[in-house]
Amino acid sequence: MNSSALTMLLVSEITITLFTCYFFYKVLTVPKKKEPDSYSDN
Amino acid sequence: MHIWSIGILVLCLNQSNICKIMSNKENWGSRVGLVLAMAGNAVGLGNFLRFPVQAVQNGGGAFIIPYLVCFLLMGIPLLFVEWSMGRFGGRHGHHSTPFILDSMDKRAFWKYIGVFGIFTNLTVAAYYCYLESWTLSYAYHSVSGSFMGQTQEQITSFFGNYVSLHDGYEPIAIWLICLLLNTWILSKGLSGGVEKVAKIGMPLLIIFGIFLAYKGITLKAGVNGAINDGIVGLNYLWTPNFDSIWQPKVWLAAAGQIFFTLSVGMGSIQCYASYVKSKDDIALNSMSAGWMNEFVEVVLGSAIIIPISIGYLGIDKVSELVKSGGLGLGFKTLPYLFTQWGSTLSAISGFMWFGLLFFAGITSSLAMGTPCMGFLMDEFKWKRSNAAWTFGLAILILGLPTVLFFNHGVFDEYDYWAGTVSLVVFALAEIILFSWVFGMEKGWNEINRGADIVVPTIFKFITKYITPLILGWVFFASLPDIFEKISNKAIIEQIANTTDANLINELNSQMLYLNGSRILLLLIFAGISYLVFIAYKKRQKHGRFTS
Numbered sequence: 204m205n206s207s208a209l210t211m212l213l214v215s216e217i218t219i220t221l222f223t224c225y226f227f228y229k230v231l232t233v234p235k236k237k238e239p240d241s242y243s244d245n
Numbered sequence: 246m247h248i249w250s251i252g253i254l255v256l257c258l259n260q261s262n263i264c265k266i267m268s269n270k271e272n273w274g275s276r277v278g279l280v281l282a283m284a285g286n287a288v289g290l291g292n293f294l295r296f297p298v299q300a301v302q303n304g305g306g307a308f309i310i311p312y313l314v315c316f317l318l319m320g321i322p323l324l325f326v327e328w329s330m331g332r333f334g335g336r337h338g339h340h341s342t343p344f345i346l347d348s349m350d351k352r353a354f355w356k357y358i359g360v361f362g363i364f365t366n367l368t369v370a371a372y373y374c375y376l377e378s379w380t381l382s383y384a385y386h387s388v389s390g391s392f393m394g395q396t397q398e399q400i401t402s403f404f405g406n407y408v409s410l411h412d413g414y415e416p417i418a419i420w421l422i423c424l425l426l427n428t429w430i431l432s433k434g435l436s437g438g439v440e441k442v443a444k445i446g447m448p449l450l451i452i453f454g455i456f457l458a459y460k461g462i463t464l465k466a467g468v469n470g471a472i473n474d475g476i477v478g479l480n481y482l483w484t485p486n487f488d489s490i491w492q493p494k495v496w497l498a499a500a501g502q503i504f505f506t507l508s509v510g511m512g513s514i515q516c517y518a519s520y521v522k523s524k525d526d527i528a529l530n531s532m533s534a535g536w537m538n539e540f541v542e543v544v545l546g547s548a549i550i551i552p553i554s555i556g557y558l559g560i561d562k563v564s565e566l567v568k569s570g571g572l573g574l575g576f577k578t579l580p581y582l583f584t585q586w587g588s589t590l591s592a593i594s595g596f597m598w599f600g601l602l603f604f605a606g607i608t609s610s611l612a613m614g615t616p617c618m619g620f621l622m623d624e625f626k627w628k629r630s631n632a633a634w635t636f637g638l639a640i641l642i643l644g645l646p647t648v649l650f651f652n653h654g655v656f657d658e659y660d661y662w663a664g665t666v667s668l669v670v671f672a673l674a675e676i677i678l679f680s681w682v683f684g685m686e687k688g689w690n691e692i693n694r695g696a697d698i699v700v701p702t703i704f705k706f707i708t709k710y711i712t713p714l715i716l717g718w719v720f721f722a723s724l725p726d727i728f729e730k731i732s733n734k735a736i737i738e739q740i741a742n743t744t745d746a747n748l749i750n751e752l753n754s755q756m757l758y759l760n761g762s763r764i765l766l767l768l769i770f771a772g773i774s775y776l777v778f779i780a781y782k783k784r785q786k787h788g789r790f791t792s
């Protein structure tokens with residue numbers, strides 16, 4: 204793989220993966236709000 | 246007797262169920278379920294079939310620059326706006342766009358602009374479910390070994406015969422199964438149906454995607470008939486042509502891709518978000534769903550069809566194939582290439598590939614059902630199951646022309662008007678409403694209400710000025726193409742350039758089908774507008790909130 208293709212791939216995919224993981228991790232770990240909230244299982 | 250009846254009823258139904266029946270209100274079961282359902286709404290077949298082809302055709306690796314810029318300047322603001330509009334409308338008891346828009350400004354025409362949010366979902370679902378049924382059928386044929394031992398030409402003609410109903414009525418039977426499945430899941434409600442499918446479908450889609458991406462990248466030249474390493478395909482897709490980013494058409498393609506991949510401008514995001522309470526977050530939820538879609542599209546979508554196709558067919562052949570779009574690669578080429586891996590791995594890979602496309606499809610088509618159902622339940626007090634089966638019947642009737650007359654271009658015509666033009670028109674209207682009519686100050690407060698993340702203030706400026714400008718540019722740049730379509734310019738030119746009587750007859754017949762499709766779509770829009778008018782009158786009569 205040439206270096207410019209590799210650079211584009213790595214920068215794009217690492218950036219997107221980090222943002223995806225960060226936001227999903229926050230969704231999983233943010234404290235729940237007081238009832239009644241929007242979610243029936245909470 | 247009467248007391249016993251009430252006692253039994255109370256024992257059978259808990260408090261929340263009684264509330265749901267009385268008010269026809271739905272709930273999300275969990276926050277993760279909501280985020281996965283929203284991500285599932287966005288992730289569609291285009292993530293795997295359209296994005297890699299767009300990247301190859303528009304500068305390779307350099308395409309990611311305009312693509313991500315458009316995501317930041319148009320995609321993210323539209324996600325914030327649509328989630329906010331939905332939650333705001335839900336606070337006033339509205340779960341479909343006509344009355345969500347109506348609650349944001351007192352001028353009557355907004356509710357008719359909101360008709361786009363039902364029209365688009367209904368008509369896109371009508372042809373999308375057919376596409377979804379192909380994936381189901383191909384998954385079955387992959388597992389049953391139908392493709393083993395066939396040449397590439399035979400597999401290509403299998404697709405042609407399938408969509409032209411040449412080999413019997415299997416496509417119609419599987420399409421009906423697909424419609425029934427969608428309707429049945431929708432009748433189970435948000436937490437009991439849509440959310441459960443998203444919680445199963447999205448993780449499976451990602452697992453299947455990772456497996457296929459791994460297989461694609463690790464292809465070795467000389468093994469199982471491959472002529473190139475998988476890395477050659479990645480190199481082909483990601484090698485940047487930086488000159489391309491100065492071309493307006495590349496930016497238009499990037500804006501279009503962002504637009505369609507996020508499912509903005511449809512009205513389904515507003516509908517899902519309308520079930521979120523006003524104190525609960527939408528900023529973090531929208532970011533999580535949006536970035537998850539980007540992960541599936543850029544990380545997984547770029548590592549499957551192009552690397553595998555180039556591994557077996559070479560760069561020249563694939564460069565030729567991408568001109569006909571990703572659908573051809575996905576349905577005509579990949580099933581053949583999987584057969585090179587031996588019967589067991591071919592069955593597993595085929596099942597995973599079409600299973601992945603099926604989950605991508607069904608999580609999107611379910612999202613298309615909810616605004617239509619929300620409208621019927623809110624305005625006409627229909628029960629959920631009745632609304633779901635009515636939606637199923639509507640997409641059966643509206644989808645029939647796309648199934649029976651696929652080869653006459655009806656499917657593509659639906660896709661163009663309902664799945665492309667309507668989205669741009671509606672998104673442009675809603676961003677103007679949100680930023681300029683409802684007001685950016687109020688809008689910004691809505692975005693930040695209950696937010697679990699700090700939304701950078703720069704997005705206030707972007708949402709007010711930059712996003713409407715980009716959307717306006719996308720709309721005006723599309724106008725010449727829209728006028729060419731309306732005037733059937735391409736077909737008329739073809740007729741003028743031929744003397745073959747049969748071809749002229751065929752082209753005239755095609756023009757008839759295309760014009761018929763457009764009239765049908767217009768009638769649907771008018772019909773929904775009339776229903777909105779009736780609902781408005783009912784609201785006035787009953788003294789319910791309206792502008």
